[in-house]
Amino acid sequence: MDLVLLFFIFVLAAFLGLELISKVPSQLHTPLMSGSNAISGITIVGALVATGSNETGSVGMVLGFLALVFATINVVGGYLVTDRMLQMFKKKDK
């Protein structure tokens, strides 16, 4: 893929990310953090490719497998924890 294009995407995503969140109420700081942390587990895609492709050699496959386990923990755990947290933030009927 074209290198310049990758940088282009990176820069645009950075500005988008900076604009996306301006004022977050403090009660959402933790969920926002753990929710975005789950998204950073996207590296699972790289881990899948490394584990699944046959070109990486046996050491590479072991590394890929470990990456896959840790990334999956990050993704699954991250989303579930965030959901559990957000579940608690509800308005109580009085």
Add this chain to the structure above:
Amino acid sequence: MNFESIINLAYVIAATLFVFGIKMLGSAETARRGNLISGLGMLIAVVVTLLNKGMSYQWIVAGLILGALIGGLSARLVKMTSMPELVALFNGFGGLASLLVAWAELEKIRSVGWQSYSMEMGTPSYFSSFVIYLAMLIGGITFTGSLYAYGKLSGKVSGQAQVFSGQKAVNALMLIAILAVGVVFTWSGDLDIANKLFITGVVLALVFGIMGVMPIGGGDMPVVISLLNSCSGLAASAAGFVIANNVLIVAGCLVGASGLILTAIMCKAMNRTLGNVLFSGFGAASQSEGDGDDREPKAVSVQDAYYVLEAAGSVVFIPGYGMAVAQAQHVVKELAELLEDNGAEVNFAIHPVAGRMPGHMNVLLAEADVSYDQLVEMDNINPVMPTVDVAVVIGANDVVNPAAAQDESSPIYGMPIIEAHNAKTVFILKRGQGKGFSGLVNKLFVMDNARMIYGDAKATISALVNELKG
């Protein structure tokens, strides 16, 4: 349309869902749906990756099941109060995964050789080396930094800032070594040398992550946690450059940028710069004793506090890390309910950096079933503070220290605080006469309208609850 473009199209959809997900996480009404939407994006990204040609699935399935079991169980079983350290741990795992992805890519290069690899990727070898090193470096620092933060949050290592003489010099030397190894790694074409350099780089990055978090004290943890969160995103983004994958670049960069915003919010809440938080070893150095104000704090018994609370028309609770330590959130909620039944208006004033992670107090109080419209942010509570009958400070210290507003010589001068001292009466629940995280004398404690209630916060509040139940 060929198969490859279908996969890339699906990645675009996944990235779009991440954008909406993060956007919706920023507002209370939509947050939960936002998390689901970004989860859907992740599912799409994983599934289409599995559709890639020439994948062998047995290890993938094993890895996915193992990871999902560990992640799912720990997310379900962990107590709500341990949430901060769990998030730090997950964050570290994300960083480690990015490091391992970069390492696996290096192994791939070693097995196929530079020539065919560069041909396949269409990128020059120095670029591949550079991004592999970068992903490894950020991922490694995120990993051990988060692990150390996990240790500090869970009390497995001391939460104090660890400072030793020559620390800055050691860190600077390490940084130079990391850069030097990186430069040689990037430009050396020889794969055997590159491998040795890479492993050296891994060790350096892992040690540097610990060294970086070491001089940062407990009260500054919210900043570090959100910065590490940002780093794990950048590590994923760098890994995206390694395997030339758009969705990694976009999603990682989004997380990196939104994490930076959160970091900036935390710094602003302490009126400090990021550099000051990271390098000053704040709270470790012994502070001066203030301006010689030798008034003694006045203590009050639970019984007397009860009479005041019983007569109060409005009460504001100001929780801090001490409430988390004492696990007092449930009894606080009980007390709040009793006071409401008694006719008082009860609110909770939350300082943005109260506790050890962004939003720490909100999570605790939500766990105790406190309705979120009772949680008032600093800027909204301060104007009405003079009309409040009783402010109850539970295990908070620096965030209510009036020196931050009045004493220009104070190290925390300029930090926005919850102006508890403006309330008609202030009760301060405190374990002992020790100082707060910053090591500063708190002038609030000696003010005429302030009364200390010494003892474990949970025991004190339980006693108040019993008095109110009468």
